[in-house]
Amino acid sequence: MDFRRLLLVDDEEGVRRFLGLSFEELGYEVETAANGQTALELFSSFRPDIVFTDIKMPVMDGIELLKRIKTQSPDTEVIMITGHGDLDLAIESLKFDASDFITKPINNDVLEVSLERARTRISMKRQLREHTENLEKLVEEKTRRIVELERQNAASQVVQGFSSALSDATQEVETGSGLFNELPCLVSIHNRYLEIVAHNTLFEERLGNQVGNNSFDIYSDRDSPGNACPVQKTFDTGKGQRSKENFLGRDGEEIPVTVYTAPLPNNDGDIELVLDISVDMTELKRLKDELLTTQYKYQRVFNDAPCYITVQNPDLSIAEANHLFKKDFGESVGRPCFDSYKHRSEPCADCLVRKTFADGETRQRETVVTTLSGEQKNMLVQSAPIHDAAGAIVQAMEISTDITEIRRLQDHLTSLGIMLGSMSHGVKGMLTSLDGGIYRLESGLKRQDPARVEDATRVLKSMIGRVKKMVLDILYYAKSRELETEELDASSFLKETFEIAEAKAVAAGVESVCDIPEYLGRLTIDSAAMAAALVNFLENAVDACEGRDIAGGGRVAFMARRTGDVLTMTIVDNGMGMDRETREKIFTLFFSSKGKRGTGIGLFISNQTIEQHGGAITVESSPENGSKFIVTLPMATSL
Template sequence: MDKKLLLVDDEDGLRRVLGISLTDIGYEVHTASNAEEALERFQALRAPIVLTDIKMPGMDGLELLQAIKAIEPETEVIMITGHGDMNLAIASLKLDATDFITKPINHDALEVALKRAEDRIAMRRQLREHTENLERLVAEKSAKLLHAERRLATRQVLEGLTEAMGQLTTDVDAGESIFNELPCFVSVHNAYLEIIAINQHYRDRLGDFVGANSWDAYCDRKPDDEECPVGKTFRTGKGQRSREILTGRDGSDIPVIVHTAPIKGVGEDADVELVLEISVDVQEVNRLQEELRQSRERYRQLFDAVPCYITVQDRDFKLVEANRRFLQDFGGDPGELCHAVFKGRSEPCRDCPVAKTFADGETHESEEIVTTLAGERFNVLVQTAPILDAAGRVEQVMELSTDITQIRRLQDHLTNLGLLLGTVSHGVKGLLTALDGGIYRVDSGFKKGNEKQVQAGWKVVRQMVGRIRAMVLDILYYAKKRDLRWERVDALEFANQVADIAEAKAQDNGISFIRDFAPDLGEFEVDPGIVSSALVNLLENAVDACLMDKSGAKGEAGSAKDHVIRFHLSERGDDVLFGIEDNGMGMDQETRNKLFTLFFSSKGDRGTGLGLFMSNQIVEQHGGSIVVESEPGKGSRFTVRLPKVLAQSAKTSQTRETESGQACAD
């Protein structure tokens, strides 16, 4: 691996100290004191790893990151930032920085970031090697297939060749000079069924049969056999074609396809004077066909054994071929559209790497989130390679998608706690500001004796405290998974308590809130605190979906669409079902696929990307699931399934804690 590394920082001391550390690790360190100098050095070095400060005089680190990525997209760039520059660090990750480390630089954190960069470089190199090997294998086997097909086509060519050689009847020696060069058995026979001329290939493989009987070279023909191909040609005056077996010089059997052509004398009614016999050895063709079959089988096994998803697509993005792993996880028949099978989209993906490869013939890559037929979500690294036709044009594109979900999860665990603080700080600040406003209104109402103002202020305080509580619980739940504090709860009473919390926000925004609860469902086992938070989060998202609906749809009376949220409670077998349904903006499939991904939010700056992720974690911890149905412009429906009785594994840790606490008390 290329160990060159470019270190960029405007502090001389940091460059010297950090340069020594990096050299000790094994890197060839090159330094620059500002972004402009770094860009010039990068043009010459093309270092695979760049370590740069974010804040520098003149061009800053973000501008340098963009310039480097424009020159060499595969360069891994690690950003150095101060504790107060977290927003800039997050912005750098959005610009495809590999990672960031904070000042003062921790040596272990630096090594982790460098290891991640090296892993990404190694992964790309391995994928490139796999692609090149597959391309080479396809080229080799295609060449052999073409060669075999040409050998088989020789039979047709020979028929035309015999007609041309019929003009050589008056000069056998002249004819011999031509057919000596043919890679098949060529012989000329007279009317006495004697061989009067053979080519060198015939002589080398079968022996010198000049003067012998026409049938002597065949292993299953008898003396005076006029029914051999030559004898039939003299008798009928027509060329013959048959499969025969010749005997080689070493006594081996040589299967051949025999073609004969009559050579007549001068005049239309002239008799057949000579017969030209050409025998093609099909043994080599059979061997090549078998080798080709075996090679195809090995290629198929390799194609199916590669630990990634592989497809071959045409210019319309239709599947031409797919390996076993892709078919098992995503399905898809030849002719189906890749974006429909792989991403559930009706239109080609934005910035599709396959489209780029068709456009410029180069390899491209991207990172995507996909959902299998079983509902599993994977992070995949997609890389493409062109498949060229004989003229060098891109005929098809091979797409390799490697599952990097575990890598992303490990990366999340290492970086997301730091990102979490920066992501939610803006939201917390807004909530605290609103809370201050509510407290001010309460204080002012008390001073003025204005009860309505006190109630209005208290309502704001209560709402803000609830939101802060939910956010803190999300953060704590993410930071450290807590054990369930479960209890038996009446399902109908629990649903009404959740509805009371969410209904106020809906009504304040002019959205109808409908409760549809089945009575007499009895009790179920649940941690009411966190499940209530999860359901309220889903209900508040339904309110936001209605508020963000800009479709401008009209009702039957011509008025603007009335937004409605329906909260359902029912049971199915041993499960309790909570349904949350709205007629808001809805979602496409790509959004649904990413819905429960950490830090993904369709609300832009107004969302932290924590709520739905944590709601899904809470439901799964109870042994339940969330099913989402949605279409753009038609609203969404979330169905939350929770078991009435928790699995013993979910109760064990709390039982142990309770018993331990009793023992201590005793």
């Protein structure tokens, strides 16, 4: 199936005409609609494989149309058309299983790629459903056949308990009449010289006439009495035998069988003959091979999927994981999911799998995970129930799709506006503080009050530093900025930087300690950017201590040491500390552990600044045990 029926929905006639011609040139059968309501009416009769719809339309918008279509036909792929200002809505549409979104103006190459991706998804979904339906049908059919064959095996085993009654069966086998000739089994009689004395018609049809031949000759892997066959073991032990063997057919082919033997005693109680009843397992083996092949195909689909897939038990332990999950998170089978890729000691508060087990509904949300290599990824996570034959939920499947690139695109397009909005209140407060500081400075100069002048100078210096830091944050994220480096004395620079943050520590009642030796050497850095980064770390350390009941009081220490050509700076506090999940996310854009007090960009930009200077940051922290930030930078070649 080619999946080339396409419904185009847009309230602009020009867009419908232009895109309609483009789709027809690409070989699609196209119908158009001017709004979502008209599109729904047309959808039922046209039954398109792909719907291409604008997000913002009168009567019914694209998001509502997407929801309605997915309710009627989950397999229909929906591609959203969006302007740059509608990117949030486009991202939201992915949560409702939109296939993709394309921004205006529409590029033909991007259009073809998006359509091909949608057709591929339709094909994969239908193949997976066909494989699943065929597997369920095959398992049911083969299980019924296996049960039937096992019943035959059970009937054969009953023979062992009737040795005395079977003594009279020899004549029936020899004459080719009676019960044993009607059984769908290979029946033969053997004497104590390990010779075949009689067999039924089916035996002769499959193995040829074997009367007078050795008992072990009918086996494919035995050629002498030294390699005991079931008949010989029955004579040796006096007990019936049961084993899986391979007979040698009349055309040289191997016939898998389950052999049951029973001793036939004479009137004196001595074993005179052995009855061998063997069930042909050829069909059962074929059915098992087919089942294994089908399971292998299903496993390939599971393992080769380009997303993370896990199957989880009710206790949230991972029962199965695909190759991509194991590659990025290690071997996780048997471990709790929250430990394997969220690095938590307890389940997430909003765990999707728990909710799915509770009500059987599918769920989805976004989250950030960290791989074994330390790479952070934005994921769209979906959960779905797995039922047994009785309809009970026995396991749940969790599928996580990487949307990191989509989020990165959104961040670059919208973050400047978000950032400025979130900082507006802070800017207003700092401007007010600057006005107050200027007033205090002027009044101090007029009154010739040195203390008042000094206090005003300290406030102005602190506020100017904060304004400078905020402006640099905006510049660093709003656009690429080349470093404006200069060579300066490291000790002097670090002490001056510490003084900027010290005012906040004094105001918060937090002890601040500066341990900066003289003559550390010279640094080649962008002093404004580096100062803003270090002040960010120091002020965060103060925030971690402020307002907390700490024995001996809150304390922040700033230390620096030089080892060879590397300068190591350490910021240590005894504040609230962080768990592993927070440590892994603190340098992620817009992540903040301060709630409404944080913008979530400070540490992101500080990390970028350190990396631009060729340095690195490591973090050591645990809840209630404070934090340590270790920053390393290369020194200038001259001392």
